[in-house]
Amino acid sequence: MAKHTIIFDKRPRILSTGTVAGPKECAGVVGKYVDKALADDMFGESTYEKAECKMLTYAIGKAIENAGMKEEDIDMMISGDLLNQIISASFAARDFDFPFLGVYGACSTMSESLALAAALIDAGYFKRIVAATGSHFSSAERQYRYPLELGNTRPPQSQWTVTGAGGTVVADGGSDIAVTGATFGKVVDFGITDVNNMGAAMAPAACDTILTHLRDTGREADYYDLIVTGDLGALGSRIVKDLTWEKGVDIQPNHVDCGEIVYNVIEDEFQGGSGAGCSAVVFSSYLYDKLKRREINRVLFAATGALLSTVSSGQGESIPCICHAVSIENVR
């Protein structure tokens, strides 16, 4: 059977991260770990799109700064976001003096860009690459759903797009945290058409990539301290555990979902967080800190993305989903 997994010989390292998150997110688990906690989700800008772009710019700049580097030390940035034509990423890139690769994996963009950055470094083409992504609740809401002030009710399956951005500097050495492998996911579609139930749509993709990764590497699920999915939410997390269990793999004891843990659910977040920023912020702040302190040593970071658009869902299409996984380990 063909392998979808790369094992990196040179084990590219994660040197640093930079994160920023909105007020609602900072009331939750990431609050203590982010570099900048926003008191106002406009970030001093006049539109939500500009605020999202500024957050991404901040995360990239901060990651470079935290690595003790300057802009000219960086060879490239790989980034994407949720907005049409990935404007936040490309507009953020115009502030930096290095090449830019725009990628789109919806909410899986963080693991996709991390995997690509590690592959380019492992191959020896580049030395230092920034992988970053972000999202903003209000810009996502107006692109995909309704105006903010519209007095409608949110269905209980829905999730809340995370306002925040996270960036990481991946390099050919200089830290103990290594990207040891990557599994590129295939597009999986189990026929879910309900755009409010992203967790159920994305869970099969997560299951597929996690199982493929374990099969390709010959590892058991308990090899990892944590198997981290991106934004399946509470319901999606339950489904992914069921689906993997059905295939004879038990991820229950070490599975964590960024979307499920990001909020202290108090209002209308229901199933938890979502969006590209969700996995980016939780991984780059909270989980990165745990890795650095060696409280956890082996993480499979498998962010999931729903590859729909308002046009496709308007035309009654089901929701194709994808999941890319990177294994991140503490090495000597």
Added chain:
Amino acid sequence: MTEKNRENYNKNYIAYVNSFDPPTHHFKNCLRAFGVGGFICCIGQFFRVVLEAFGLSGDELAGTVSVLLIFLGTLLTGLGVYDRIGRNAGAGSIVPITGFANSVCSPAIEFKTEGLIYGLAAKMFVVAGPIIVYGVLSGTIVGIIYWLLG
């Protein structure tokens, strides 16, 4: 996997996913909608009584009450209050004319960043447009039936 198998598999998966659907509390929702909707109607009635005291009547009275309610709905939308009411009240705050005002006002606020013409004005009716179109259409059909029946 063949097309047929895939279809069956998806059907099973969707049924499995639907089994997680939390129950909808119809009674509680209706009660809330009744309370909030009723309260909005009471405000309308209050306007009516006051305006009647000022000597308004007939179409003038009905029109003025509507205008006042639309103003109130728009004001509360602008202040960021109406969506909070709507989140809990459901149909109770969507059905009255204040809800219609909210559905016109909220996209106008949202899209004013794209300019006064192509943003605010053009997007103003993205939510309310269908209500107007099908409202007029069904009104016309009922009118024709009424006319045919003499």
